[in-house]
Amino acid sequence: MAHISIRNVYKVFGDDTRRAIELDREGKTRAEIQKETGAVVAVSDATVDIEKGETFVVMGLSGSGKSTLIRMINRLFDITSGELLINDQDVAKMSREELRDLRMRRASMVFQHFGLFPHRTVIDNASYGLEVQHVKKAERHERGRNALKMVGLEGWEERYPRELSGGMQQRVGLARALATDAEILLMDEAFSALDPLIRREMQDHLIELQRSLHKTIVFITHDLNEAMRLGDRIAVMRDGKIDQVGSAEDILVRPANDYVAAFIQDVDVTRVLTAENIMRKPRGTVFLADGPHVALRRLDEVQVSDMYVVDREGKLAGIVRDKELAEAARRGDRTLEQAISQDYPCVEPDTQLHNLFPLASEYTTPIAVCSDGKLLGVVPRISLLDTMSKFEGGENGSSD
Numbered sequence: 001m002a003h004i005s006i007r008n009v010y011k012v013f014g015d016d017t018r019r020a021i022e023l024d025r026e027g028k029t030r031a032e033i034q035k036e037t038g039a040v041v042a043v044s045d046a047t048v049d050i051e052k053g054e055t056f057v058v059m060g061l062s063g064s065g066k067s068t069l070i071r072m073i074n075r076l077f078d079i080t081s082g083e084l085l086i087n088d089q090d091v092a093k094m095s096r097e098e099l100r101d102l103r104m105r106r107a108s109m110v111f112q113h114f115g116l117f118p119h120r121t122v123i124d125n126a127s128y129g130l131e132v133q134h135v136k137k138a139e140r141h142e143r144g145r146n147a148l149k150m151v152g153l154e155g156w157e158e159r160y161p162r163e164l165s166g167g168m169q170q171r172v173g174l175a176r177a178l179a180t181d182a183e184i185l186l187m188d189e190a191f192s193a194l195d196p197l198i199r200r201e202m203q204d205h206l207i208e209l210q211r212s213l214h215k216t217i218v219f220i221t222h223d224l225n226e227a228m229r230l231g232d233r234i235a236v237m238r239d240g241k242i243d244q245v246g247s248a249e250d251i252l253v254r255p256a257n258d259y260v261a262a263f264i265q266d267v268d269v270t271r272v273l274t275a276e277n278i279m280r281k282p283r284g285t286v287f288l289a290d291g292p293h294v295a296l297r298r299l300d301e302v303q304v305s306d307m308y309v310v311d312r313e314g315k316l317a318g319i320v321r322d323k324e325l326a327e328a329a330r331r332g333d334r335t336l337e338q339a340i341s342q343d344y345p346c347v348e349p350d351t352q353l354h355n356l357f358p359l360a361s362e363y364t365t366p367i368a369v370c371s372d373g374k375l376l377g378v379v380p381r382i383s384l385l386d387t388m389s390k391f392e393g394g395e396n397g398s399s400d
């Protein structure tokens with residue numbers, strides 16, 4: 001069961017909503033419909049399932065319907081047509097009570113301009129969502145304090161928003177959403193008002209938090225780099241329609257249409273794709289227990305000049321190169337001990353491609369991708385160059 005299920009959802013602003021939807025189904029554009037009926041089809045026939053614990057990013061140009069879509073999830077906007085279910089419960093059919101509960105306890109919003117109360121302390125801001133739920137002061141402060149700790153604002157409880165930087169204020173906004181324990185976070189351009197560096201910091205923070213919290217996050221942005229960093233999946237919207245839903249890689253490598261392709265043109269793929277995304281299986285490996293002759297034969301079989309050495313558990317033990325192996329064989333060595341080298345490039349799977357370039361220029365050996373000491377794959381220099389060439393200008397793309 002999807003956490004949030006959006007099925008053929010329409011939102012039309014205006015009077016003649018029925019006619020507008022009819023025209024939309026006939027294939028008329030938003031502009032044509034507006035001209036004919038005066039109504040704006042803000043969201044058109046949106047269908048998508050958002051899974052529990054995923055970070056789902058909605059992106060698209062201004063006016064594409066992102067905010068309208070997110071606001072239907074907690075019914076700040078009524079749905080004109082279609083169905084929107086949260087845990088299989090139809091949002092349109094919720095009673096006033098259920099709706100209150102949805103907004104206060106189950107789905108918290110984080111806004112672009114923080115929305116803090118200037119005359120309340122940080123702790124009172126962070127625990128505001130609990131105050132409206134009439135949670136007793138001691139408990140709400142306890143939970144507010146915990147939430148502030150999560151966002152790295154321990155010790156700032158008694159300060160006022162004006163004493164905090166923009167990034168810190170946004171963290172209070174995030175803490176307020178976290179304090180309610182809501183399972184869904186709705187974040188509409190939550191980081192867009194921040195400076196590029198602070199914004200990146202907030203993204204890192206959210207990624208880190210999400211690793212342990214596993215909230216269902218619907219995150220709106222018009223920034224593709226942000227979308228690709230944060231999103232498990234990304235929906236691209238245009239003129240109220242969802243054009244494509246997929247992983248960052250899906251969208252980069254297989255854009256659904258020209259609009260999406262144009263969108264990704266200036267994305268910095270070196271900061272979006274990671275070693276894991278482009279790694280290959282090594283052409284071969286040598287076992288630690290092998291001798292120099294066996295190792296040489298393996299190199300010869302696949303025509304390479306070096307190979308990674310792994311132990312029985314698949315842990316990376318080092319690298320052997322043809323020259324040292326040949327010498328060891330000539331000496332009559334029985335083990336690889338004298339031939340094995342620890343001088344090789346090695347990165348974690350989530351290393352961004354731009355961090356691979358220095359290694360690729362220093363070593364001709366494919367870069368080893370390791371996790372917990374295990375060799376997961378390799379990134380040959382040619383794969384790195386090939387990936388870059390697919391995204392012309394990617395190397396010089398924006399990096400904020």
Ligand SMILES: Nc1ncnc2c1ncn2[C@@H]1O[C@H](COP(=O)(O)OP(=O)(O)OP(=O)(O)O)[C@@H](O)[C@H]1O
Nearest residue numbers: 013040041042061062063064065066067068069222
């Ligand atoms: N309350 C409203 N009444 C009438 N039209 C509206 C209303 N809210 C939004 N719209 C229209 O619906 C369309 C989608 O707006 P929406 O705010 O969802 O876009 P958005 O993708 O969030 O844009 P932005 O990136 O600028 O925030 C726009 O054409 C907008 O003019």
Ligand SMILES: [Mg+2]
Nearest residue numbers: 066067068188
């Ligand atoms: Mg918006």
